[in-house]
Amino acid sequence: MTAPSEIRVRFCPSPTGTPHVGLIRTALFNWAYAKHVGGTFVFRIEDTDAQRDSEESYQQILEALNWLGLDWDEGIGVGGPHEPYRQSQRGDIYQDVIQKLLGAGHLYESFATAEEIEARNVANGRDPRQGYDNFERELTDEQKAAFRAEGREPSLRLRVPDTDLSFDDLVRGEITFKAGSFPDFVVVRPNGQPLYTLVNPVDDALMEITHIMRGEDLLSSTPRQIALYHALVEIGVAKFIPRFGHLPYVMGEGNKKLSKRDPESNLFLHRDRGFLPEGLLNYLALLGWSIAADRDVFTMEEMCAAFDVADVNPNPARFDLKKAEAINAEHVRLLEPEDFAGRLVPYLQAAELVATPATDAQLEIVRQAAPLVQSRMQLLGETPGLLGFLFVSTDDLVFEDDALKTLKDGALDVLAATAESLEGVSEWATEPIEAAMRAKLIDELGIKPRLAFGPARVALSGRRISPPLFESMELLGREATLARIQKLRDHLSA
RNA sequence: GGCCCCAUCGUCUAGUGGCCUAGGACACUGGCCUUUCACGCCGGCAACACGGGUUCGAAUCCCGUUGGGGUCACCA
DSSP: OOOOOSOEEEEOOOOSSSOBHHHHHHHHHHHHHHHHHTOEEEEOBOOOOTTTOOHHHHHHHHHHHHHHTOOOSEETTTBOTTOOOBGGGOHHHHHHHHHHHHHTTOEEEEOOOHHHHHHHHHHTTOOGGGOOOOTTTTOOHHHHHHHHHTTOOOEEEEOOOSSOEEEEETTTEEEEEOTTSSOOOEEEOTTSOBOHHHHHHHHHHHTTOOEEEEEGGGGGGHHHHHHHHHHHHHTTSOSSOOEEEEEOOEEOSTTSBOOTTSGGGBHHHHHHHTOOHHHHHHHHHTSSOOSBTTBOOOOHHHHHHHOOGGGOOOSOEEOOHHHHHHHHHHHHHHSOHHHHHHHHHHHHHHTTSSOSSOOHHHHHHHHHHHHHHGGGOSSGGGHHHHHGGGSSOTTTOOOOHHHHTTOOTTHHHHHHHHHHHHHTOSSOSHHHHHHHHIIIIIIITOOOHHHHHHHHHHHHHSSSSOSOHHHHHHHHOHHHHHHHHHHHHHHHHO
């Protein structure tokens, strides 16, 4: 990471739903870039739409960033020189800016309703999709008074220059918009409430954000934001125009943007299924960026050291759950044993296999069992399935159908021999157990390993897939092991 | 429709004029290992959208075509 710099980036979500992976990817890139350049990462909330914003969503965003470990230097919760960081609390600031903009002639009153604008376009033979045609720019005082007499209140629009507008996008390079493709837009509602179109650039200006990295969906609104910036610079609210970088979309199935309705977009669903924060973040980083030609598993520290927005790939990326899970599995295996064991507990608790809080005995089992499953899971959510048998009583253990189906005709005899071999084990530990079973089943009876050990596996775990057999027996204990073998024998002969 | 963006294996990508008979990863697949499932190891399949230029030389630069996407709100 380089020395501290004056670079300031921000993440400014609108609390209108549960956190979306695309939103998180945007936060991640801003965060990593700030760390990379030694800049400042500002976190503010854009809650200017009382109709859609919710406190619950706000809390979820905080919870998400906290879970992921994406910390910020300035903003919500930590304060800073530009408080407050929730736009709903910055009304006075906006009113002041609006007055200045109005005074300098950058804003003008617009009384037309959406219906009237459309009707006007139709009447003029203009494609209604082209939107507003700036026809109220030069309304006379008489005309305004007449509208007011009708009881109408005006919205305020920004007077946008009638020229081409270019900027140098951080990920796409030079982009030019033709004059006329970005009409005068509304920045203040008739009731005086400012809109995102105004407050977003105003806050970025006031907070002196230098690099704006955001979703590609905002690309087409960039020229008009820059137009607003020019006005803000002129009235002294902005010191400079920031650089913009538009991050590629995160796509879902087919060719559509991953929507909020799509379960794969829900960050918390991934968490609940057992993604590690570091695994999910690593995968998200791969959507539009890569750390090296022959590597795709890395830590966030490594990412911060390497990340530059200039290296972001402009093409849209599809969210591939399979690959995300594979990356997560790599991180699962990278965890220190104690750390890994600790992360298993919440998933066992969610399945009600372990008490909350967990007992010491339960934690001890988790600690011992963890190494047996660390390389056999991709998601922590697989834990209950893999280790559940260690936390249920023999009576409650159920033999699953697909497990039972693996049993061949000789299973009953094999179980009898297994029980017999186990009776003679003096020290109940993995090695002696394996030695005893091998001596009896493989050497003496000549049974193939697969057939010899399969029945015991089903007996102990009730499942087709389980942690290594002998280790599992040791953990379960002699009594439970023998009781389960007997239970399966009873079940099979019934 | 106007405007804007994008275009390398099925997917994510490496590639910034010669190192490319295009590299890695996921997925798929053959094999080894093996008490199940995994892990690990070895191998395979598979791409520069198309057409013109520029150049001694193009996946890389330019133009066009086609295809995809986004955006045109008193949402953010």
